[in-house]
Amino acid sequence: MKIGIYGQFYHKNSETYIQLILEALKKKNIEVLIEEDFMDIINLNDGVHTTATFKTFSKLDKSYDLFFSIGGDGTILKSITYVRDLNIPIVGINTGRLGFLATIQKENITESINKILEGSYSISERSLLQLTSDPVNSEISELNFALNEVAINRKNTTSMIKVETEVNGKYLTSYWSDGLILATPTGSTGYSLSCGGPVIDPSTNSLVITPIAPHNLSARPLVLPDSSVITLQVSGREKSYLVSLDSRIATFANNTRLTVQKAPFTIKLVQLPEDSFIKTLRKKLLWGEDKRNLKQ
Structure with missing residues (x-):
């Protein structure tokens, strides 16, 4: 061994x-x-x-x-x-x-x-999220996956950002907020939970969208099937914003088109x-x- x-x-x-x-x-x-x-x-x-x-x-x-x-x-x-x-x-x-x-x-x-x-x-199998962008960002080209969450955050400003969100090619909403979290069931007990997101059993085939301090109080966490393909476009007063994949952070230019979906592999945790x-x-x-x- x-x-x-x-x-x-x-x-x-x-x-x-x-x-x-x-x-x-x-x-x-x-x-x-x-x-x-x-x-x-x-x-x-x-x-x-x-x-x-x-x-x-x-x-x-x-x-x-x-x-x-x-x-x-x-x-x-x-x-x-x-x-x-x-x-x-x-x-x-x-x-x-x-x-x-x-x-x-x-x-x-x-x-x-x-x-x-x-x-x-036993093995607890955990799904991950995968991030791609258009145009391509070299900061995430190799490690473009996350076990907990992909999080969008404002950069160099206290002003809100707007995150236009589509699910499977259909417009969902534009989140006016400090940012947006897309979390796996594994990540539901992390950053998402601290922002009011639900606890999700890791064996479920789902993901959750959790807004960070949304301006519109009707914006609530949304649980979706993990087969969903989520597309995001961010704009704001600054020319760029931050994206974190678990603990790894990259800077993206406004209006970059981000696509988040389930990664093609899983992580196995010993239990x-x-x-x-x-x-x-x-x-x-x-x-x-x-x-x-x-x-x-």
């Missing part, structure tokens, strides 16, 4: 959990490669031993069986730029805070890894038998908790 390991930076006590991960994999005689920039971070912090026995990588190929993402949800979003369409399952180990995607908790690392190596897990989306919602959003019993 061949496993790649990736992380972006150190959270508090990260070296303890990284050491546990490496030791658990080494005991099973797994071939482990660490992303080269993450290896540099590990070595700079000088809290992890035995890293000299591990090789590094800069790009993935289909020979990898699993990809370990160590950090929070942001690290998983960066992980997909390595995995892309290779169909390598991602193991999200949460050493951060909230963690809707990175569901394997740091307190149970050794036990969880052993279960995964024994094959005791332990005791975990589920419903359980994660209850835990992360404190649903069902009696606040009177919570410690102040």
